[in-house]
Amino acid sequence: MTIQLYCFGESGNAYKAALALELSGLNWEPVKVDFFGGEARTPEYRANVNSMGEVPVMVDGDIRLSQSGVIQDYISEKSGKFAGKDATERREILRWVLWDNHKFSSVAGPTRFLMHFLPEDKRPQEVIAFNQGRLKAAYVILNDHLAERDWIVGDEITNADLCCCGYLYYPESFGFDRADWPHIDAWLTRISNTPGWKHPYDLMPGSPADRA
Numbered sequence: 138m139t140i141q142l143y144c145f146g147e148s149g150n151a152y153k154a155a156l157a158l159e160l161s162g163l164n165w166e167p168v169k170v171d172f173f174g175g176e177a178r179t180p181e182y183r184a185n186v187n188s189m190g191e192v193p194v195m196v197d198g199d200i201r202l203s204q205s206g207v208i209q210d211y212i213s214e215k216s217g218k219f220a221g222k223d224a225t226e227r228r229e230i231l232r233w234v235l236w237d238n239h240k241f242s243s244v245a246g247p248t249r250f251l252m253h254f255l256p257e258d259k260r261p262q263e264v265i266a267f268n269q270g271r272l273k274a275a276y277v278i279l280n281d282h283l284a285e286r287d288w289i290v291g292d293e294i295t296n297a298d299l300c301c302c303g304y305l306y307y308p309e310s311f312g313f314d315r316a317d318w319p320h321i322d323a324w325l326t327r328i329s330n331t332p333g334w335k336h337p338y339d340l341m342p343g344s345p346a347d348r349a
Contacts, residue, residue, distance in 0.1 A: 140165040142208075143186055143194040145172050146343035147254075149246050149304035151193040153205040154212075155340050157299050158195075160333050161216035169342040173254075205303070206234045209296045219296045229290045233297035241275045244268050245304040249311040253345070269312040276318050283320035287327060294331060302328055306336055309345070 142158060144151035144167050158165040170176050170192050177190045187194045187203045194201065195208045197215075202208050213220035221227045248268040251260055279301060282289065289297035305313060305325055315322040328334060338344040 138164075138198055141168050141196045142166070143168045143170050143196070144192050144341045145170050146338045146341040147307075147345065148172070148192050148341075149242060149249075149307065149337070150191075150205045151341060152306075152337040153242075153300050153303040154193040154195060154208040155337075156302075156334070157209045157212045157219060157296065159335060159340060160294070160299075160331060161212050161218050162333075163212065163216055167341050172343075173348060206238060206296075206300060209234070209299060213296060219294065219299060221291055221295055226291050226295070230295050230297045233289050234300045236278075237297075237300045237303070241272075241279070241301060242303050244271050244275070245311055245313070248272065249304065249307065249309055252311055253309040272312055276313065276321065280318045280320045283324045287324070289324075294328065298324070298328060 140158065140163055142151070142155055142165055144155055155167065170182075170186075172192065176182055177187070177192065183190050189203060191203060193205055193208060194203045195211065197211075200211070202211055209219065212218070221230050248265060251265050251268075279289075288294055289301060302325060304311070305315075305321070306329070315325060
């Protein structure tokens with residue numbers, strides 16, 4: 138049975154789940170959600186896909202899951218990949234997934250949205266500047282952590298890497314320049330050199346160019 142992932146190309150959170158699916162080798166297909174057209178906010182979507190009105194949503198037979206971290210955990214359970222080698226690594230992966238969700242992606246995603254997906258006269262510059270300050274603190278943490286290691290946890294790619302990289306490959310700038318963070322830059326190169334890796338706009342349907 139083919140796993141379905143409700144997603145759209147601009148969503149970094151959907152990318153985390155899509156990339157995990159693609160690299161896992163599981164059989165899956167994307168289902169495009171017209172987020173910018175309001176599809177995720179319709180009563181039909183909330184009733185039939187996700188009551189929270191969000192992506193990603195994964196459907197595997199009778200199993201329906203939302204939230205990228207939960208989906209990644211399911212992919213690991215089904216494929217045997219990305220979950221670490223023992224209980225200590227699994228807890229450390231969870232620590233980084235939670236850090237990303239609370240300190241990194243949760244700031245990067247809205248900042249990118251405010252800078253690129255709102256009309257220019259509606260962009261709150263003070264909020265953007267505040268968020269970029271928070272993001273800089275997160276870059277320091279991640280860059281320092283990667284200074285003497287190839288992967289965030291252990292000696293191979295895990296869900297810690299697949300969640301924390303979620304927004305860092307997008308071309309729309311939100312204050313992150315890879316050249317400023319050499320250890321993050323090298324880590325992103327290692328991820329993109331992993332067999333099967335794809336850019337978010339190649340992996341999922343939908344991009345800003347479609348609405349241009």
